Amino acid sequence: MRAVDISAVKRSRRRPVSGRDDLAWWREARFGLFVHWGLYAIPAGIWRGKRVPYIGEWMMFRERIPVATYQKFAAQFNPRHWNPAALVRLAKDAGMGYLVITAKHHEGFAMYRSQVSPYNVVDATPWHHDPMADLARECRRQGVRLCFYYSQDLDWHHPDGAWNDWDYAQEKKQPGRYLREKVFPQLTELLTQYGPVGMIWFDTPLTLTRAQSAAIRRHVKRLQPRCLVSGRIGHGLGDYSLPRDNFLPPGRLEGDWETCATLNHTWGFKRHDHEWKSAANLITTLVDLTSKGSNYLLNIGPDADGVVPAPSVARLRAIGAWLKLNGTAIHGASPSPFRYEFPWGRITTKGRTLYFHFFEKPARLFHLHGLRSRVTAVSTLAAPQRKFPFRQTTEPATGTPVLAIDFTGVAFSKPVTVISVQLAAAPEVDPLTLQQPDHTVTLIGPMARVGTPARKPAMRIGGNGLSENWRNTRDWLEWRFTVLQPGAYDVAVVTTHQHLEPWSGGHTLRLDCAGRTLRRTTRREILLPGLRSVYYPQIATRFGRLMFERAGTYSLRLKADRLNLPKKNRTLFSDGGIQFSEIRLTPVA
Numbered sequence: 001m002r003a004v005d006i007s008a009v010k011r012s013r014r015r016p017v018s019g020r021d022d023l024a025w026w027r028e029a030r031f032g033l034f035v036h037w038g039l040y041a042i043p044a045g046i047w048r049g050k051r052v053p054y055i056g057e058w059m060m061f062r063e064r065i066p067v068a069t070y071q072k073f074a075a076q077f078n079p080r081h082w083n084p085a086a087l088v089r090l091a092k093d094a095g096m097g098y099l100v101i102t103a104k105h106h107e108g109f110a111m112y113r114s115q116v117s118p119y120n121v122v123d124a125t126p127w128h129h130d131p132m133a134d135l136a137r138e139c140r141r142q143g144v145r146l147c148f149y150y151s152q153d154l155d156w157h158h159p160d161g162a163w164n165d166w167d168y169a170q171e172k173k174q175p176g177r178y179l180r181e182k183v184f185p186q187l188t189e190l191l192t193q194y195g196p197v198g199m200i201w202f203d204t205p206l207t208l209t210r211a212q213s214a215a216i217r218r219h220v221k222r223l224q225p226r227c228l229v230s231g232r233i234g235h236g237l238g239d240y241s242l243p244r245d246n247f248l249p250p251g252r253l254e255g256d257w258e259t260c261a262t263l264n265h266t267w268g269f270k271r272h273d274h275e276w277k278s279a280a281n282l283i284t285t286l287v288d289l290t291s292k293g294s295n296y297l298l299n300i301g302p303d304a305d306g307v308v309p310a311p312s313v314a315r316l317r318a319i320g321a322w323l324k325l326n327g328t329a330i331h332g333a334s335p336s337p338f339r340y341e342f343p344w345g346r347i348t349t350k351g352r353t354l355y356f357h358f359f360e361k362p363a364r365l366f367h368l369h370g371l372r373s374r375v376t377a378v379s380t381l382a383a384p385q386r387k388f389p390f391r392q393t394t395e396p397a398t399g400t401p402v403l404a405i406d407f408t409g410v411a412f413s414k415p416v417t418v419i420s421v422q423l424a425a426a427p428e429v430d431p432l433t434l435q436q437p438d439h440t441v442t443l444i445g446p447m448a449r450v451g452t453p454a455r456k457p458a459m460r461i462g463g464n465g466l467s468e469n470w471r472n473t474r475d476w477l478e479w480r481f482t483v484l485q486p487g488a489y490d491v492a493v494v495t496t497h498q499h500l501e502p503w504s505g506g507h508t509l510r511l512d513c514a515g516r517t518l519r520r521t522t523r524r525e526i527l528l529p530g531l532r533s534v535y536y537p538q539i540a541t542r543f544g545r546l547m548f549e550r551a552g553t554y555s556l557r558l559k560a561d562r563l564n565l566p567k568k569n570r571t572l573f574s575d576g577g578i579q580f581s582e583i584r585l586t587p588v589a
């Protein structure tokens with residue numbers, strides 16, 4: 001099978017249509033629980049005695065299991081340990097404000113009472129029970145928003161659903177009939193049987209037309225006007241956007257976003273996936289995403305008995321414990337006023353307060369470049385009465401504002417310590433990329449200007465913050481940035497790829513800056529460590545050296561001189577072009 005990333009999606013361009021802000025609760029929550037639970041929990045990642053390497057809920061498709069065989073799993077579905085109160089409590093204690101559960105995944109099985117198809121958890125299983133009714137009750141009682149995942153496009157059970165071509169001939173399929181017979185009536189059930197629904201989390205828009213997606217959206221809004229529609233309704237019609245699964249953008253993204261992510265490497269339960277992300281990794285990721293304007297939807301996959309794997313529970317509790325102390329800096333927080341990451345951690349904002357999230361203990365005298373607003377007080381979030389001395393100055397050569405905070409005696413604890421910085425007014429920052437106090441300069445895609453001699457560039461920086469359609473030698477990326485310390489700098493260009501897709505490398509790029517031209521062919525020279533590299537390896541190519549004779553503002557242009565595009569370049573969601581992530585300048589030691 002082609003290795004494709006089926007989670008890519010076009011950025012939502014919707015603006016609120018009324019004065020009413022339906023996203024307010026979702027922005028306040030910032031953190032939600034994703035639950036993948038369906039018949040796939042029974043095979044649990046093992047097919048014909050073999051452990052499958054891919055995500056568990058895709059077994060029916062990947063093994064081409066006939067409907068007649070697959071649907072027999074329903075007769076085994078009888079979860080003895082289903083505990084909806086505990087599940088909702090788990091989300092709540094983890095500091096999550098909403099819960100999104102698979103009402104119907106691509107396998108086509110309805111995990112709720114459906115009159116539309118007998119292929120549902122009440123009629124087709126010995127359990128004869130509707131878990132969504134339990135969750136609706138518990139979510140109401142415990143104050144968590146209930147949301148339903150619904151696979152509107154892929155359905156491997158319905159003869160007209162997308163992507164089952166081993167049971168049903170492709171040419172005979174009538175997608176319109178699948179929508180009429182299954183999708184619309186099942187959405188009606190979900191939106192009328194369980195009270196207010198926070199959102200329908202549509203997924204994998206692959207074959208539906210814009211008109212079909214728009215009709216689905218209208219249907220939801222007609223039944224529950226305040227119910228949100230996820231970005232993966234497709235065609236940019238969602239109420240907010242979703243980058244790819246497990247994707248961490250290189251910098252702040254514009255608009256409303258949500259990143260969904262796994263705790264190990266599967267969504268649906270797999271007995272043998274024991275590669276759990278650490279609690280520290282997850283807390284840092286929550287902070288990272290909040291600082292970039294994205295919600296975090298973190299997944300659990302209960303087993304066929306309804307048991308949430310113990311490592312998942314432990315991790316959610318650890319995040320909850322951290323949020324209990326630091327939640328103010330996350331819930332309802334806005335992204336960082338700076339568009340780029342910091343080597344030391346991240347920033348989130350609330351009104352006139354900036355929250356500095358330190359991933360490491362900083363130097364006793366900590367410096368931040370580029371904050372123009374006046375600071376009135378600095379303290380830890382945990383002990384606001386204890387204030388720290390600070391000073392604001394201006395760096396003479398470039399006019400860069402510098403904030404220095406004296407952290408003498410502060411105990412920084414892992415994984416993240418939060419410091420609150422009070423401002424006299426709303427945060428205002430230098431809009432250019434600035435050299436950091438550790439002397440590095442990182443130029444990210446979202447801060448580049450795309451240039452071209454043509455009327456319009458073909459390349460763009462996509463909603464994910466990476467370059468898209470970079471498949472010509474005409475367009476370029478250009479940055480302006482401020483160097484505070486003159487000297488020689490090593491340059492590395494970082495490109496990436498979804499870890500299941502091939503990397504597009506071997507392109508000769510030309511970099512012009514400070515009167516020099518550097519030309520190199522992108523190679524897999526250095527794999528940068530860090531959270532982002534797990535699913536999107538950050539592949540750095542050394543480009544040589546630049547010399548900055550004096551402090552000041554410089555511009556840098558990056559362009560392709562010769563491309564190495566694969567013959568069969570387009571997979572489903574990759575255009576085969578350069579996926580540019582960032583440029584790193586590091587002073588020569």
Ligand code: FHN
Nearest residue numbers: 006007057203204245260267
């Ligand atoms: O194909 C699905 C996958 O099984 C899972 O549900 C994820 C969650 O975001 N969405 C699709 C792939 O992106």
